Amino acid sequence: VQLQASGGGLVQAGGSLRLACAASGRTYSRRVMGWFRQAPGKERVFVAAEDWSAGRKYAEDSVKGRFTISRDNAKNTVYLQMNKLKPEDTAVYYCASAPYQGLTIPTTLGTYDYWGQGTQVTVSS
DSSP, X not given: OEEEEXXXXXXXXXXXXXXXXXXXXXXXXXXXXXXXXEOTTSOEEEEEEEETTTOOEEEOGGGTTTEEEXXXXXXXXXXXXXOSOOXXXXXXXXXEEEOOOTTOXXXXXXXXXXXXXXXXXXXXX
């Protein structure tokens, strides 16, 4: 599975961005697609994820109500719509894919076995 992330950029606080992650290669319909982020000097952390086939999704508390993960199965693409951005959202954002976990949406880094390159999101105050 190859993952290609895009859509990052510079935005003012309160603004919006939409990240996209296109999957290619051996794509599996029952894989989980997720987003992580890594701020300077900090660990990479979970942001949101969605089960590719059943549409179950989960987001980390600090982004609930502001970020929405969605997918277009016809395009093998997952999106992260980010609204009401804050300076603390500044980070490199990574998309990742994990094996199907049943009813559980995985949030741990090690569960994800395919990663895309990062895309920088910078939110100015």
